[in-house]
Amino acid sequence: MFPNVKAYDPAFAYETALIVREGLRRMVKEDEDIYYYITLQNENHPMPEMQPGIEEDLLRGLYLYRPAKKKKKLHVQLFGSGSILGEVLAAQEILQQDFGVTSDVWSATSYQQLRDDALRCERWNRLHPQAEPRVPFIVSKLDGKKGPFVAASDYMKLVPDMVARWIPGTYIPLGTDGFGMSDTREELRRHFEICRRYIVAAALDGLRADGKLDAAFVGKAIQDLELKPDKIDPLDI
DSSP: OOTTEEEEOOOSHHHHHHHHHHHHIIIIISOOSOEEEEOOOOOOOOOOOOOTTOHHHHHHTEEEEEOOSSOOSSEEEEEEOTTHHHHHHHHHHHHHHHHOOEEEEEEEOOHHHHHHHHHHHHHHHHHOTTSOOOOOHHHHHHTTOOSOEEEEOSSOTTTGGGGGGGOSSOEEEEOOOSOOOSSOHHHHHHHHTOSHHHHHHHHHHHHHHTTSSOHHHHHHHHHHTTOOTTSOOGGGO
């Protein structure tokens, strides 16, 4: 990956505005030798107001968008990017209402920025063994957060997987690996298993993997969600 490319996948208008403003500041005012790659989609969804105090986290790649109102024993972390953040927010509601699982929803605006920061910290620590270690931004943001962690993206799983080794728990990236079809967005998301129901299933199976739910519960949930366990894998088409 080119180090002078700054790649972002914003979900909301305020995210895009902040990223564009920062890009203009760095490229025009500061005359840095960089350029920005911003994924924009024409999804129709409400554009909320920006929460106060999130600017720095947003630009660094990850911020807490909608925490659980009241955390329960069964709790997960959900990451979403771009238009798929809407599916993640819908999954948060289903988990709470239908399965008694609470969740925090994070907007992952740039896995690239998260990874670059973590790599820089690792390099500095490696070459300065006697100094106070630097902590990657993603590590500090997720410190004390209980998993499992599910990341849903319109990109291939490889993109959210870039930060896997800095996630403090079971990590399940969902993405669009494989071949697609000419169909509706809803059907394509179902096909690639990144729609709200598959996000819910991934979160429940992550709890199973962590020993917090039994397999029978997850199996019943898959039936209730009307998922087809034996449908074709997108990688097999």
